[in-house]
Amino acid sequence: MNIYDVSKKAGVSIATVSRVLNGNHNVSEKTRSKVISAMKELDYTPNIFARGLGLNTMKTIGIMCTDSSDTYLANAVYYVEQKLRSFGYDALLCCTGNDYINKKKYMSLLLSKRVDGIILIGSQFVNNSPGSDNSYIIDASSEIPIILVNGYLAGDNIYCVMCNDHDAVYNAASDMIKAGHRDFVYLYTSTSFSGMNKLRGFKDAMDEAGIHIDKDRFHLCTKSISKSNDYLSFIYEKNVPFDAILTSDDSLAVGAVKFAYKHGIKVPDELEIVGYNNSVLANCTEPELSSIDSKVEQLSSNAVDLLMEVLGGGSVSNINTVTADLIKRQTTKF
Structure with a gap:
């Protein structure tokens, strides 16, 4: 059983279930009771990280990137980690490479470490070709929020922050x-x-x-x-x-x-x-x-802000964009 099953049983959105699990007070008692009753009927335990029902969190976020030696990705990891620290969260970093099996393995590893959410940095984690298997991300999102930095994947509890x-x-x-x-x-x-x-x-x-x-x-x-x-x-x-x-x-x-x-x-x-x-x-x-x-710094900062809003039970858009600027130096004259 997962959060989707609870949502369907209670007749409420996944976001509402998330608010109940995180102890958010912006939920009516009637709705909260429906969600808790659904969890009891389904024998659903809100995952072993003990995040739900107002209990304490692990205060840890997983970060995945394919290559920490890449200048862009390294900068993004730095900005994400710094912003998480400002919210009092620790970070666990996994450098996966581009192999699908390794990406799936590290996703499972972070889940086993009881992280509260996972930030995927870069667009290499999602295969947007027709018929591609992105189930390892979708399955993880049934338990915790997933944030994609400059990538896109449609799904409940998956949030995308990207440059246009x-x-x-x-x-x-x-x-x-x-x-x-x-x-x-x-x-x-x-x-x-x-x-x-x-x-x-x-x-x-x-x-x-x-x-x-x-x-x-x-x-x-x-x-x-x-x-x-x-x-x-x-x-x-x-x-x-x-x-x-x-x-x-x-x-x-x-x-x-x-x-x-x-x-x-x-x-x-x-x-x-x-x-x-x-x-x-x-x-x-x-x-x-x-x-x-x-705008790698803005993208990274926005990703963390969005995740904090989700963990707090807030309602946020699944797609968030920033606008790039052309910085003109000496290789152009137009």
């Missing part, structure tokens, strides 16, 4: 088109929810401007400075012309700057480059890199 990646890339590409660019290259690192939204933003801007993009002009590659450098050199030697490069990650944009330097191409006069995430890498190139700021 589509609009961010679309707006940057549109600005470059208005500045006179027609020969684009788009480099991206992932087919995740976030990665596909970025790619759609690029394609939508091109379609709206009537710009044809052949297969050489958008490329999925490893998140690597050298790989993007190598690919751009490859198409350059094929005599594919380009004067504007957009990327889904700053590492790829740094590779583009190195490519330009190697081939004697002047940036931004002959080639304009825009990265993504506004990471520390943006300040490490010469010239410094223009980059889309995906």
Whole structure:
């Protein structure tokens, strides 16, 4: 038995059951009695973390990320942990890698540690392809709230905090088109929810401007400075012309700057480059890199605020978005 069964038996929402379990006073006595009666009839114990019915919590939140060496994910983990601490919560971090079995194993591990909620950082935890198995997340959400940072999965007790990646890339590409660019290259690192939204933003801007993009002009590659450098050199030697490069990650944009330097191409006069995430890498190139700021600190802070609201029995939206900004530096002049 789980919280869904209690919800159905009592004829109330899962959010209402959660409020009763967390001792929230914003529930009528009649509704509280219905929920408690349903739990008794179903012989449901609100999981061994002893969170329910106003009892004390473990005051611990699980955090999962695929790769703590990744600049974006490492920053997000830092901001999430700091914000949790401000609420008096401890954190347990699991670095899962991209293997589905490991993700499922670490989810089970965190549940066994009696955490009060789990924050999944990055969009690699959800497979949005038709027929994909995301049951390990959905099953966990029947017991505790799950927060996705820059990922999306529909479900009760699952809450998504994301950057509007589509609009961010679309707006940057549109600005470059208005500045006179027609020969684009788009480099991206992932087919995740976030990665596909970025790619759609690029394609939508091109379609709206009537710009044809052949297969050489958008490329999925490893998140690597050298790989993007190598690919751009490859198409350059094929005599594919380009004067504007957009990327889904700053590492790829740094590779583009190195490519330009190697081939004697002047940036931004002959080639304009825009990265993504506004990471520390943006300040490490010469010239410094223009980059889309995906607001990792705000996303992380909002994720924790949302989780605290849910744990307190509050009513919150399942989808929450923040708006990115383009930070213009020396690799652009538009």
